[in-house]
Amino acid sequence: MNGAEYIVRFLEKKGVDLVFGYPGGAVLFLYDVLGRSSIQHILTRHEQGAIHAADGYARATGKTGVCLATSGPGATNLVTGIANANLDSVPILAITGQVGVESIGRDSFQEADIVGITMPITKHNYLVKELDNLPEALEEAWQVAREGRPGPVLMDIPKNVFTGTADFSEVVLSTRKHKIPFKNGLARQLGRITEVLKKAQKPLLFAGGGVVSAGAWEELEDFTKYTGIPVVTSLMGKGVIPEEEGGSLGMIGMHGKPAANLALSQCDVLLALGTRFSDRVTGNPQHFLADTCIIHVDIDPAELFKNVRVEFPVVSDAKKFLQMLLQVLREEKVSFALEPWLDQIKAWAKEYPLTFSQNSLLKPQAVMREVARQAVNQPIVVTDVGQHQMFVAQHYPVQGRRNFITSGGLGTMGFGLPAAMGAALGRPGETVILFTGDGGFQMTVQELAVMAEYQLPVKIFLINNSCLGMVRQWQELFFNGHYAHSLFTGGPDFIKLAEAYGVKAWQIRKPEETKEIVSKALQHTGPVVVECLVDAGENVLPMVPPGGKPSEMLGRWHGEAHISRLS
DSSP: OBHHHHHHHHHHHTTOOEEEEEOOGGGHHHHHHHTTSSSEEEEOSSHHHHHHHHHHHHHHHSSOEEEEEOSTHHHHTTHHHHHHHHHTTOOEEEEEEEOOGGGTTTTOTTOOOHHHHHGGGSSEEEEOOSGGGHHHHHHHHHHHHHSSSOOEEEEEEEHHHHHOBOOOOSOOOOOOOOOOOOOOOHHHHHHHHHHHHHHOSSEEEEEOHHHHHHTOHHHHHHHHHHHOOOEEEOSTTTTSSOSSTTSEEEEOSTTOOHHHHHHHHHOSEEEEESOOOOHHHHSSGGGTTTTSEEEEEESOGGGTTTSSOOSEEEESOHHHHHHHHHHHHHHTTOOOOOHHHHHHHHHHHHHSOOOOOOSSSOOHHHHHHHHHHHOOSOOEEEEOSSHHHHHHHHHOOOOSTTOEEOOOSSOOTTOHHHHHHHHHHHSTTOOEEEEEEHHHHTTSGGGHHHHHHHTOOEEEEEEEOSBOHHHHHHHHHHSTTOOTTOBOSOOOOHHHHHHHTTOEEEEEOSGGGHHHHHHHHHHOSSOEEEEEEOOTTOOOOSBOOTTOOTTOOEEOOTTOSSOEEOO
């Protein structure tokens, strides 16, 4: 068989049933074989759409997303999506075509050193120059993308490797020697951690995206039920535990919920699972929880001590750690008396609720709350990046597993629409709700064509404030209202634009229209765009100023119309 046939057969054997891509000269041999295989190919309208769709597919299903692109501009159009997946630890196999081996380095037509370009933003990448190396490289790439901390892997394959033939009778199984994981005495550490938790009067569990990657929902639920320790999450950890009374306190950090941030500020022991302690959580890391004992559990040793001081660094995935810790706690019959701590958190939640001013103007928070109220069967919630993303994090109570998809680390505008498309294709029949802004929506709007073609049940709520909302907010708060190039003075008619792609569209102008139009959108069988003309001056509050402590929140406290500091 030739190289292209081997690749397709390999993907089939790995259970890949869906790939995203955009063809071109260097991958025509691969596409010729793919077009006669059992694998469904989704022709996106831009390579960035393909990589973001593979990303959304991977997050929604827990499988490895696969995308294809041709050489040169096709490959370089994947770069943003690869960086996005890398920072959010999403397993993706990106296969790009390359000019023939003899043409590499000659500035050939549509030649680009995509291996060199993506080296800093992939978990690993390969340039396969010889057909004989293809089987082992493919198997290794697949394993690297999935094992340990997941991430994107790129394989760059010259045209002559696709067309060359060899005696490959079967797909090669693993020939790779697994690396021995870094050991730091987890069993011994568990005893010390248990003693710390026994003495804790104000413990707090911080769940990050690593809990999702590890599939540790049941273990987290069992642990919290047994111990009663309250839970906060990062943006990437949103939804790992129900956001309701007795569940998660909500997101912490720059736009975290007040009670969650205050609990973080006052806890005496912080058990952090699968999180990198980004600057949006810590503010100034030099002053982050100086008097708190931090237990940091992560599968990637490089994350330990990288951003914050840690007393107990633990190299483990969240699932295994919670299983082992809970076993020790049960064997020792450890009980926790946390009523004063829990009462204090309830008091904070009552004193500092999430509020927003309601007047004659449509508020994005009101739209999100109404969608959450009417949505049934735990839909998948996807966001783009910006103010609406933070409003969703604050006001939309996500339920269910792998039901919240957002760009966390890179903050990629344009991510939402193709990611929602990938999620819908990965979980057929399930409703996907996308919140996006008028800025990010226009970056990948062409993927509406795919939505319409496959009649995907994606309900798009376009939060239109005629500006780059988060940029405008920062300019208002920290640049004396100098709105330099953040306001849109012109734009498309989004209703006509959606309809031009064959997608049903409605518009909400006034608060009193919200309930009816949200209902119509959710009941519509195919894709739909709901343009929400919201108050352009609405800010995401509370907000911890850059470099501030978690307790130093700005917000509307006690019904005051002006912004005041909590601490």
